[in-house]
Amino acid sequence: MNNDRLYRESLNLFPGGVNSPVRAFKAVGGTPKFFKKAQGAWFTDEEDHRYLDLCMSWGPLILGHAHPDVINAVTEALREGFTFGAPSRRENALAKKIKSMVPFVEKMRFVSSGTEAVMSAIRVSRGFTGRSKILKFEGCYHGHSDALLVKAGSGLATFGEPSSAGVPKEVSYLTSVLPLDNIEALESFFTLHGSELAAAIIEPMPANNGLLLQDLRFLKRLRELCTKYQSVLIFDEVISGFRVSPSGASGLYKIYPDIVTYGKIIGGGMPVGLYGGRSDIMSCVSPDGPVYQAGTLSGNPIAMTAGLATLELLDETLYATLQKRGAQWSKIYELIPGCRCPHVGSILWPIFQPRVKQSSEIQESSITSFNKLHQGLLSHGVYLPPSGYEVTFLSLAHQEPELSFFQDQIKKIITLQGN
Numbered sequence: 001m002n003n004d005r006l007y008r009e010s011l012n013l014f015p016g017g018v019n020s021p022v023r024a025f026k027a028v029g030g031t032p033k034f035f036k037k038a039q040g041a042w043f044t045d046e047e048d049h050r051y052l053d054l055c056m057s058w059g060p061l062i063l064g065h066a067h068p069d070v071i072n073a074v075t076e077a078l079r080e081g082f083t084f085g086a087p088s089r090r091e092n093a094l095a096k097k098i099k100s101m102v103p104f105v106e107k108m109r110f111v112s113s114g115t116e117a118v119m120s121a122i123r124v125s126r127g128f129t130g131r132s133k134i135l136k137f138e139g140c141y142h143g144h145s146d147a148l149l150v151k152a153g154s155g156l157a158t159f160g161e162p163s164s165a166g167v168p169k170e171v172s173y174l175t176s177v178l179p180l181d182n183i184e185a186l187e188s189f190f191t192l193h194g195s196e197l198a199a200a201i202i203e204p205m206p207a208n209n210g211l212l213l214q215d216l217r218f219l220k221r222l223r224e225l226c227t228k229y230q231s232v233l234i235f236d237e238v239i240s241g242f243r244v245s246p247s248g249a250s251g252l253y254k255i256y257p258d259i260v261t262y263g264k265i266i267g268g269g270m271p272v273g274l275y276g277g278r279s280d281i282m283s284c285v286s287p288d289g290p291v292y293q294a295g296t297l298s299g300n301p302i303a304m305t306a307g308l309a310t311l312e313l314l315d316e317t318l319y320a321t322l323q324k325r326g327a328q329w330s331k332i333y334e335l336i337p338g339c340r341c342p343h344v345g346s347i348l349w350p351i352f353q354p355r356v357k358q359s360s361e362i363q364e365s366s367i368t369s370f371n372k373l374h375q376g377l378l379s380h381g382v383y384l385p386p387s388g389y390e391v392t393f394l395s396l397a398h399q400e401p402e403l404s405f406f407q408d409q410i411k412k413i414i415t416l417q418g419n
């Protein structure tokens, strides 16, 4: 079947024809492709067009698609059953591996998505502190739970407003939203509300509205203020965890949260999330404590196995390689007139404007240029994420042949655009 027929069919099945909104291509125009298989850095749609994948399922696939070690481990595990609804050694194995890489995670709980991890981290923070308010930052994404689908209120109000229909104001009122990279705003907020604040949550390396690299002074100050006011500091490392270093952004910056959330890479392509950190906080979680949180498929043995097989291949050498390749790929993006490409390791963000530290600084003209690039590259066999607000990911499978293919296509596009 061809892509368009599948798309027309899916429009009758799912809102917008998709099971997650950005996949619908609304931001970049055109219609989504339907994929049937993938290997390494490449995937193939239903019409047998092959694409070099620079979206990589939005982050989980640091080893590339269908890595043989992951397939072997998962195949072996599948033969022993899909789910037990009871403990298995595979949960311990992944948890021990994670603890060895990020020792500040003293105790953890597996869940099935990043959204669930963050939602649970907020709940345990509220349970631990006995407080209700939370603080987030504009431009960070933390999944789609009610408390976090909130944007800054108007004027000086510290109440957040729902950023989605269906989120009650009564819920959004408990969430305050501050700009990133603004120490003054942070300090006056804590002076006024610090003692009522259950938790502050931030992506230490914000990568959901482009790559908004923060001044470390800002993160350090946030850490100090949370300690001073005894609010829980949550780092949402669902993207940056195990992506930018073996110990994520926390390890890279040497700034540690009280609770961290992971997802994406820790499932190796299967649905896994995790929240964890200080054992005194995690001991509030049921059945040790009064904070309820549960999951039928939490710690699923197949997902644990895919995650472990992935993490086992992540060592310092791999990150050094990815860092080097990130720099090479970034240079190729920058062959495009007007394009700049900030990157950390294997996270790259092509933009058409000067350095950005806050989401409000992203210019519409930059997004328009990205959309043109997206369409051009798609017709040349390169698949960028279908939104200029999203970062592009490399994997271990993005090697020399992929790099030169990418360079060739970029050059063709530059010629076509008559630059």
Ligand SMILES: *Cc1c(COP(=O)(O)O)cnc(C)c1O
Pocket (backbone or CB within 6 Å): 112, 113, 114, 115, 116, 118, 141, 142, 143, 144, 203, 208, 236, 237, 238, 239, 263, 264
């Ligand atoms: C992807 C992401 C989430 C949500 O994870 P899902 O698995 O999509 O629910 C939360 N926080 C961050 C930082 C993310 O990048």
